[in-house]
Amino acid sequence: MKEFMYFAFKNTKFKIGLSILLFFLILATIGPYLSHYKDPLEYVSMSNLPPNKDNWLGTTTFGQDVFTQFVYGLRSTFFIGLFGGGLATIIGLLIGFIAGYKGGWIDEILMMLTNILIVIPTLALLIIIAAYLPYRGIGIQSVIIGLTAWPWTARAVRAQTLSLKSREFVNLAKITALPPLKIVLEEIAPNMMSYVVMVFILQFAGAILAAVGLDFIGLGPTRGISLGLMLQYSVLWNAIQLGIWWWFIPPGLAITMIVSSLYFLNIGLDEIFNPRLREE
Amino acid sequence: MLEGEGKMIRVENLTKVFTSGGIFSKNTIVAVDGVDFEIKKSEILALVGESGSGKSTIGKMMLKLLKPSGGQILLNDKDIYKIKNNKEFYSKVQGIFQDPYSSFNPIFKVDRIFKLIKQSFKKEVSSSEWEGRVEEVLKKVGLNVGDVLNKYIHQLSGGQLQRLLIARALLMDVDVLIADEITSMLDASTRVDVLEALLSLKEIGASILFITHDLSQAYYMSDKIVVLYKGSVVESGSIEKVFSNPMHPYTRMLLDSIPQLDRKWEEDRISVEDFDKSRAAWKEGLCKYIDRCPLADLNCVRPKLKLVEEDHYVACVKM
Numbered sequence: 134m135k136e137f138m139y140f141a142f143k144n145t146k147f148k149i150g151l152s153i154l155l156f157f158l159i160l161a162t163i164g165p166y167l168s169h170y171k172d173p174l175e176y177v178s179m180s181n182l183p184p185n186k187d188n189w190l191g192t193t194t195f196g197q198d199v200f201t202q203f204v205y206g207l208r209s210t211f212f213i214g215l216f217g218g219g220l221a222t223i224i225g226l227l228i229g230f231i232a233g234y235k236g237g238w239i240d241e242i243l244m245m246l247t248n249i250l251i252v253i254p255t256l257a258l259l260i261i262i263a264a265y266l267p268y269r270g271i272g273i274q275s276v277i278i279g280l281t282a283w284p285w286t287a288r289a290v291r292a293q294t295l296s297l298k299s300r301e302f303v304n305l306a307k308i309t310a311l312p313p314l315k316i317v318l319e320e321i322a323p324n325m326m327s328y329v330v331m332v333f334i335l336q337f338a339g340a341i342l343a344a345v346g347l348d349f350i351g352l353g354p355t356r357g358i359s360l361g362l363m364l365q366y367s368v369l370w371n372a373i374q375l376g377i378w379w380w381f382i383p384p385g386l387a388i389t390m391i392v393s394s395l396y397f398l399n400i401g402l403d404e405i406f407n408p409r410l411r412e413e
Numbered sequence: 414m415l416e417g418e419g420k421m422i423r424v425e426n427l428t429k430v431f432t433s434g435g436i437f438s439k440n441t442i443v444a445v446d447g448v449d450f451e452i453k454k455s456e457i458l459a460l461v462g463e464s465g466s467g468k469s470t471i472g473k474m475m476l477k478l479l480k481p482s483g484g485q486i487l488l489n490d491k492d493i494y495k496i497k498n499n500k501e502f503y504s505k506v507q508g509i510f511q512d513p514y515s516s517f518n519p520i521f522k523v524d525r526i527f528k529l530i531k532q533s534f535k536k537e538v539s540s541s542e543w544e545g546r547v548e549e550v551l552k553k554v555g556l557n558v559g560d561v562l563n564k565y566i567h568q569l570s571g572g573q574l575q576r577l578l579i580a581r582a583l584l585m586d587v588d589v590l591i592a593d594e595i596t597s598m599l600d601a602s603t604r605v606d607v608l609e610a611l612l613s614l615k616e617i618g619a620s621i622l623f624i625t626h627d628l629s630q631a632y633y634m635s636d637k638i639v640v641l642y643k644g645s646v647v648e649s650g651s652i653e654k655v656f657s658n659p660m661h662p663y664t665r666m667l668l669d670s671i672p673q674l675d676r677k678w679e680e681d682r683i684s685v686e687d688f689d690k691s692r693a694a695w696k697e698g699l700c701k702y703i704d705r706c707p708l709a710d711l712n713c714v715r716p717k718l719k720l721v722e723e724d725h726y727v728a729c730v731k732m
Contacts, residue, residue, distance in 0.1 A: 302517055307478060308507060311533065324519070
């Protein structure tokens with residue numbers, strides 16, 4: 134851990150990624166308390182006001198406060214990243230561990246399932262599922278994304294498990310009569326921790342992008358607000374043509390910066406965990 | 414253990430076939446082909462053979478790490494695959510593996526292997542008594558407690574790690590120990606300490622399978638020997654008899670290849686003649702050693718082990 138911290142704070146990519154992410158995370162946490170308004174969808178002022186001292190990021194065509202929408206939208210974005218990405222990581226780990234460790238027909242069946250899900254275009258599947266649900270909240274959206282994003286993780290975790298389980302220390306654990314679950318959790322999994330952290334970060338970014346994609350084509354949450362919905366509304370009401378830049382720039386920039394910061398973190402962590410990539 | 418007195422572990426017609434490839438191109442490799450042997454109480458049996466002869470595969474099957482394709486392994490006349498309770502089985506049968514570096518989980522400190530044993534098998538022993546025992550066995554294998562405990566694997570040498578594994582096996586006071594090439598990573602000076610530690614285990618009644626490709630070590634350690642070639646036993650029996658009167662051409666070749674301190678390599682070793690025993694001639698039913706054997710001809714059908722003198726078996730039709 135000490136060693137990890139030492140290399141982490143020497144790595145520029147890690148530091149950049151973490152700072153940007155923390156900035157938005159803090160904004161999402163305290164932002165709603167800074168805003169004068171409680172409901173992001175409420176009519177609060179004249180429409181299409183540019184940023185001013187009451188409405189820090191101006192107002193929308195409907196007279197809603199963009200800053201309030203933005204900070205609440207950030208919250209849902211992080212929620213989807215955490216839960217959607219988290220769910221995908223957990224399912225992927227579970228299936229990867231079981232398939233890799235058990236082998237045999239269990240492996241065959243699980244991998245068949247995984248490969249089928251990989252082949253089906255995820256976006257099409259997401260559209261169909263989302264279209265079938267008349268009411269959609271942020272929670273449902275993150276579950277849908279989590280349930281479709283795990284296959285690559287499962288395959289990668291399976292491959293790692295296959296390689297780790299042939300190491301002698303796993304045999305030594307077996308002849309110490311440790312139960313299989315304990316072997317997977319205590320012998321195999323800790324050796325993949327760095328990998329799991331990176332997988333989670335990528336799934337986090339992937340879930341955010343998937344959610345934005347769904348929001349943008351009109352299959353986002355039917356209630357509440359998210360950065361993707363802000364983008365969709367601004368485009369629908371011609372914010373770009375009318376030059377209402379304060380409506381679409383903040384969510385667009387935030388999404389880009391959050392996802393980029395996650396990729397920076399990922400590359401940084403790779404360099405921290407992998408001694409061969411460490412900068413001297 | 415009255416019913417098992419004298420008999421410890423017996424291997425009967427043990428076979429392992431590996432299959433590789435998919436539905437369209439299936440390859441099978443017979444790694445172990447009908448091997449029989451028995452290790453009695455307080456006996457060390459050396460299993461020798463070249464790389465790929467199936468030595469380690471046999472060891473893994475005896476530790477229930479690989480399922481045999483055929484045959485049986487009997488621990489005190491009980492099929493080990495019928496012992497469902499792993500704790501019961503592994504409290505009697507233990508192993509030490511070839512590669513000490515990969516035998517430890519790099520995430521944890523090395524003494525975790527002792528803690529795990531206590532958790533699994535020796536719950537009843539008090540912590541302070543356990544620590545005393547650990548210290549005692551570490552001394553026995555020539556390790557200094559302060560040098561090895563609380564260290565990570567990369568802070569120790571291969572020899573130290575290997576001796577930790579042997580200490581682990583000693584702590585378990587097992588009935589059967591599978592020692593798979595345990596000295597291959599040790600330097601000459603520590604090798605003897607380790608072998609002595611194994612011999613002390615034998616004295617307290619354990620049966621030991623000593624897997625090695627070093628014939629001089631096999632001779633130093635063992636009471637009996639089994640020589641494997643391509644998964645089959647070519648010669649077996651008491652170590653004195655096999656070493657003083659090797660019958661199988663393969664065993665003779667092996668014994669001839671032991672380097673001697675007092676003489677240079679001589680040219681009169683058995684050489685492989687230029688004889689048309691190429692792969693084309695190798696077919697099912699012929700002796701597996703045919704392509705390297707100086708005595709072989711195409712009439713060498715696959716031999717069975719036969720008794721040539723008391724406690725000495727050879728599988729060669731020319732004998």
